[in-house]
Structures are given as C-alpha cells and as structure tokens.
Amino acid sequence: MLRLAVPNKGALSEAAQNMLKEAGYRPRRDSKELVVVDEANGCELFFLRPRDIAVYVGEGTLDVGITGRDMLVDSGAPVEEIMPLGFGGSTFRLAATAGAMTSVSDLDGRRIATSYAGLLDKYLSDQGVDARVIKLDGAVETAIRLGVADAVADVVETGTTLRNVGLEVFGEPIMRSEAVLIKRQSAPETASAEQLVRRVKGVVHARDFVMMDYDIRAERIEEAIALAPGMEGPTVSPLHREGWVAVRVMVPRKGHQQMMDQLWEIGARAILVTAIYACRL
Numbered sequence: 045m046l047r048l049a050v051p052n053k054g055a056l057s058e059a060a061q062n063m064l065k066e067a068g069y070r071p072r073r074d075s076k077e078l079v080v081v082d083e084a085n086g087c088e089l090f091f092l093r094p095r096d097i098a099v100y101v102g103e104g105t106l107d108v109g110i111t112g113r114d115m116l117v118d119s120g121a122p123v124e125e126i127m128p129l130g131f132g133g134s135t136f137r138l139a140a141t142a143g144a145m146t147s148v149s150d151l152d153g154r155r156i157a158t159s160y161a162g163l164l165d166k167y168l169s170d171q172g173v174d175a176r177v178i179k180l181d182g183a184v185e186t187a188i189r190l191g192v193a194d195a196v197a198d199v200v201e202t203g204t205t206l207r208n209v210g211l212e213v214f215g216e217p218i219m220r221s222e223a224v225l226i227k228r229q230s231a232p233e234t235a236s237a238e239q240l241v242r243r244v245k246g247v248v249h250a251r252d253f254v255m256m257d258y259d260i261r262a263e264r265i266e267e268a269i270a271l272a273p274g275m276e277g278p279t280v281s282p283l284h285r286e287g288w289v290a291v292r293v294m295v296p297r298k299g300h301q302q303m304m305d306q307l308w309e310i311g312a313r314a315i316l317v318t319a320i321y322a323c324r325l
C-alpha cells in the first residue's frame with residue numbers, strides 16, 4: 045500500500061484534500077479521522093501536521109506527502125520535491141517595526157523571532173549575518189511588541205497580519221513557497237507512487253488548462269496553430285462548409301481571453317472554451 049501524508053490542519057489542509065479528492069482518492073469523513081484506508085486505490089492516507097510531514101517522509105515511514113516548500117527546507121529532512129501543486133503560495137520574509145530596518149545587514153547582533161529556525165539560520169549564514177534566532181511556535185508578529193525580538197521572519201501572503209501590528213517587510217524575500225508533493229531523497233520509484241503523481245499532475249493540468257474549439261478558413265490554419273500550438277499539436281477536422289476546418293486545442297487558462305481575441309483577429313469564429321474536468325497527459 046502507498047502511504048501518503050496529508051496536512052490535517054492549517055493553510056494547506058483543505059486545498060490538499062480537495063486536490064486528492066479530485067484525483068480520485070477517498071476523502072475523510074470528518075476532521076477527527078487521522079488515517080483513511082483507501083482500499084480501492086491501494087493507498088493509506090495519514091493526516092498529519094504539515095511541519096511533521098517532511099520528517100515522516102524523510103524517515104521513509106511514509107512514501108509521499110504534501111507540505112509547504114518552506115517547511116520542507118526548514119526541516120532539513122532528506123526529502124525532495126516531486127512537483128509544485130499550485131496552491132498555498134506565500135513568501136517567507138523579514139519584517140520589523142515600520143521604518144526601523146532597511147536591509148539584512150541591520151540584523152547584525154539583533155534578535156529575530158521565527159517558527160522557521162532552520163530556514164532562517166541557513167539564510168543568515170548565507171548572508172553572513174550574526175543574529176540571535178528566537179524560536180517560537182506561531183503568531184511571531186507579536187514578539188516585537190512584547191520585547192522578545194527586534195525583527196521577525198515569517199510567512200507573508202496578503203501582508204494583513206503584519207499591517208495589523210504595525211510591521212513592515214524589509215530586504216528581499218527569503219524564499220517563495222507553495223504546496224509541494226514530496227518524497228524521500230533517492231527513494232526507488234514504485235508503480236503506486238507513479239500512479240499518484242500522474243493523477244495529481246492530471247488535476248493540476250485540468251486546473252491550469254482549458255479546451256478551446258474554433259472554426260477557421262483552412263488557409264489560416266498555420267497562423268492559428270502558431271498562436272495556439274497545444275500539447276502535441278491541435279486536432280484539425282474538416283467542416284461540412286467548404287474551405288473551413290474545425291480545430292480543438294488545449295490552451296493555458298491564463299491568457300485564454302487574449303488568445304480568443306487573437307484568433308478572432310485572424311478569422312476564427314465559433315470560438316468555444318470549456319473547462320477540463322480530468323486529464324492524463
């Protein structure tokens with residue numbers, strides 16, 4: 045049985061469960077269910093804290109897991125990214141009281157609160173900055189106000205949490221993170237893990253692409269294909285109407301409206317866009 049780790053709480057939990065459900069895996073009935081045996085797919089799903097997932101996968105007790113890239117790096121566990129999943133996007137950044145600090149070098153000799161000590165230590169040593177790291181469990185933004193730290197290093201998405209306590213980011217982002225599928229470094233490939241990866245890729249592609257159908261005069265087809273080349277080239281079928289063809293092609297969801305405009309400009313008509321429910325490319 046394939047053993048899969050899924051975040052049981054927090055920012056990634058719901059989106060990760062939705063993705064696995066779309067990929068055909070059995071969802072859990074309620075949030076208290078910590079292990080789900082999915083007989084039909086030869087898979088066991090373990091619901092764990094995202095921070096612990098890299099540790100389990102690194103130890104080899106679980107085969108594959110979903111966690112944040114920042115947590116993967118922070119753990120220092122011997123795991124590697126199989127693929128990004130397109131949700132849970134955030135940056136990991138330094139922040140301090142508005143106007144107090146402008147660059148990383150301002151941190152020399154100061155205290156920085158974070159729940160990502162592994163990630164921050166590595167960054168500080170790469171930057172050659174000698175600062176004291178104060179490890180906290182969460183809500184680190186409050187540490188400055190309470191006099192425990194001079195700066196914080198934390199996850200920033202919208203920036204609302206920082207603004208609410210009068211903090212401002214400074215320096216370049218330490219890293220860009222999103223949810224990722226992980227496995228143990230140099231773990232042998234297994235058929236069941238490969239099947240999971242194919243299914244999850246199918247969900248990511250179905251979200252990232254749309255299906256576009258249009259009709260166009262046969263002599264403009266090369267121009268149209270140059271605009272929308274598709275995965276392995278579009279399907280071109282003859283139309284009953286003399287001199288016209290029907291074209292079907294997968295295009296990125298992002299920018300599909302501009303692509304419709306461009307196709308219209310070169311004479312395409314009856315341009316239809318439909319969502320892809322599932323795919324295996």
Ligand SMILES: Nc1ncnc2c1ncn2[C@@H]1O[C@H](COP(=O)(O)OP(=O)(O)OP(=O)(O)O)[C@@H](O)[C@H]1O
Nearest residue numbers: 054055056094112113114115132133134199201221
């Ligand atoms: N507001 C957010 N937007 C996007 N991603 C986020 C956000 N907060 C956290 N994350 C990401 O989600 C992952 C897990 O973080 P999460 O906050 O869920 O765990 P935690 O801090 O250990 O748990 P909790 O916040 O429930 O105590 C991390 O990779 C993090 O980058």
Ligand SMILES: O=P(O)(O)OC[C@H]1O[C@H](OP(=O)(O)OP(=O)(O)O)[C@H](O)[C@@H]1O
Nearest residue numbers: 182183184199200201202203204205206
């Ligand atoms: O930029 P924002 O959109 O405000 O999001 C970032 C906040 O979200 C997370 O907090 P979480 O709710 O996970 O609490 P925690 O700090 O206790 O982990 C993170 O730690 C930041 O505090």
Ligand SMILES: [Mg+2]
Nearest residue numbers: 054055182199
């Ligand atoms: Mg959190």
